[in-house]
Amino acid sequence: MKQTLITLSITLLALMGVIGLGSAESPGTRSADTPALTVTEREVDSVWVLHPPVIDGDLNDWNNFSKLYLTGASADYPEGSELYSLRDISGWASVIWTSQRVYVALAITDDYVVSGSRDWRGDDLAGLVFDVDNSGSFTAGDIDLIFSPGGILTANDGWPAGYEWVINQTANGWQAEVSIPLSAFGSVDFLGGHQVGFTWGVQDNDGIGVENWLSWAGPEFLKATPAEGLLSFINGPVRKWVAFHPGVDGYDGVIDSALSGWHPDQNYGADSELTLYARNQYHVALKFDIPDLGPDVRVLDGKLHINFYATNKPDHPDWTSYVRVYRLLRPWDEATVTWNRADASTRWTKGGADGIGSDRESRVIASKNLDQLGWFTFDLADGVATDMYEHPENNHGVILRAEEGASMAWNMYSSEKGPDDAPWIEVYAEFPPGQGD
Numbered sequence: 001m002k003q004t005l006i007t008l009s010i011t012l013l014a015l016m017g018v019i020g021l022g023s024a025e026s027p028g029t030r031s032a033d034t035p036a037l038t039v040t041e042r043e044v045d046s047v048w049v050l051h052p053p054v055i056d057g058d059l060n061d062w063n064n065f066s067k068l069y070l071t072g073a074s075a076d077y078p079e080g081s082e083l084y085s086l087r088d089i090s091g092w093a094s095v096i097w098t099s100q101r102v103y104v105a106l107a108i109t110d111d112y113v114v115s116g117s118r119d120w121r122g123d124d125l126a127g128l129v130f131d132v133d134n135s136g137s138f139t140a141g142d143i144d145l146i147f148s149p150g151g152i153l154t155a156n157d158g159w160p161a162g163y164e165w166v167i168n169q170t171a172n173g174w175q176a177e178v179s180i181p182l183s184a185f186g187s188v189d190f191l192g193g194h195q196v197g198f199t200w201g202v203q204d205n206d207g208i209g210v211e212n213w214l215s216w217a218g219p220e221f222l223k224a225t226p227a228e229g230l231l232s233f234i235n236g237p238v239r240k241w242v243a244f245h246p247g248v249d250g251y252d253g254v255i256d257s258a259l260s261g262w263h264p265d266q267n268y269g270a271d272s273e274l275t276l277y278a279r280n281q282y283h284v285a286l287k288f289d290i291p292d293l294g295p296d297v298r299v300l301d302g303k304l305h306i307n308f309y310a311t312n313k314p315d316h317p318d319w320t321s322y323v324r325v326y327r328l329l330r331p332w333d334e335a336t337v338t339w340n341r342a343d344a345s346t347r348w349t350k351g352g353a354d355g356i357g358s359d360r361e362s363r364v365i366a367s368k369n370l371d372q373l374g375w376f377t378f379d380l381a382d383g384v385a386t387d388m389y390e391h392p393e394n395n396h397g398v399i400l401r402a403e404e405g406a407s408m409a410w411n412m413y414s415s416e417k418g419p420d421d422a423p424w425i426e427v428y429a430e431f432p433p434g435q436g437d
């Protein structure tokens with residue numbers, strides 16, 4: 001009987017044009033001899049989006065996302081809910097995600113909104129449960145949200161730290177819009193298509209105490225239960241490392257030169273071998289462009305690889321030098337850069353590009369202890385590659401300075417050396433679904 005009612009209700013809602021795109025509500029199959037209170041199989045997908053709604057109390061920016069309708073007829077619990085009219089109590093919920101946050105909208109139709117009582121939990125309210133470990137019970141790491149039309153939102157009965165939300169009343173009820181930091185879901189790997197237990201529901205007080213409630217899946221909407229539904233975070237972006245070697249696939253984005261305190265007007269831009277000399281006697285300036293990776297691609301991280309092939313102290317293989325890398329702050333020209341000058345017409349504020357705040361930053365964005373010959377990988381600090389990609393006009397490259405360690409020279413191959421030995425970069429990029437394959 002209930003199956004029939006659910007089908008009818010979905011048909012009715014479809015006729016009313018209110019079924020959202022790709023609505024994934026799938027009431028489980030029930031036969032006549034199946035007890036009414038069995039586990040239902042309600043599933044819903046939460047899709048990744050690049051551009052999330054704005055948390056501002058206006059739900060028009062949810063129009064294109066699938067909605068999970070909840071009416072008396074479609075509710076999983078309690079029995080007899082089909083007697084409730086849409087106008088008395090009904091609603092929809094929607095859940096989407098970005099690479100940073102989970103977004104939830106609730107729109108409740110209620111003919112008489114009660115809020116602001118001393119015991120606000122006896123007022124109108126809505127509950128939404130993420131059973132993060134899908135255990136069927138509330139355990140550490142799960143997320144139980146309670147929304148009050150009076151503007152209150154609680155997460156696991158406490159202050160929802162890091163959340164953003166707006167709850168407001170509407171002409172025919174009330175609504176809520178909230179974003180949740182992914183960190184609230186702990187170590188869940190959203191990109192891996194994670195599934196969590198899920199339900200939501202509403203409680204209706206029309207002025208004389210709690211009269212009705214509706215649960216989308218399972219006998220509770222304020223806590224995880226074994227009969228809850230299943231929510232899948234799908235359609236996530238692809239993240240991967242992308243390498244750029246000078247001279248390979250047309251990439252020509254690396255320029256480099258040494259700056260020598262011994263020969264302060266000498267340019268080394270065309271040399272295929274560059275010297276980095278400890279105690280700040282030779283620095284190496286190096287700039288790498290990050291090519292356009294496509295629309296809506298984000299660069300999250302980056303690495304720089306440099307091949308140090310020799311030292312001037314082969315008799316002391318145990319000597320080491322500590323190299324720090326800083327971002328340069330002004331344009332420089334590979335063909336004319338020297339210890340004294342950034343280009344033919346511009347002097348560095350201080351020799352060796354050492355003017356803090358004008359020639360280079362003081363912040364170390366990568367470092368490495370050179371303790372052998374061969375390839376070294378410099379991991380760029382958080383945000384550096386992202387900024388270089390998003391603001392190429394601010395990408396003036398970096399300077400490598402051997403600031404500590406033995407007094408010795410390290411020889412590295414430059415971009416002129418050829419694809420096998422030249423410095424190369426790789427960036428960790430996030431491609432929207434369907435791109436980056």
Ligand SMILES: [Ca+2]
Nearest residue numbers: 054056058061
């Ligand atoms: Ca909005």
Ligand SMILES: [Ca+2]
Nearest residue numbers: 088110111112
């Ligand atoms: Ca009502």
Ligand SMILES: [Ca+2]
Nearest residue numbers: 112113205206
């Ligand atoms: Ca009410």
Ligand SMILES: [Ca+2]
Nearest residue numbers: 256257269414
């Ligand atoms: Ca060069």
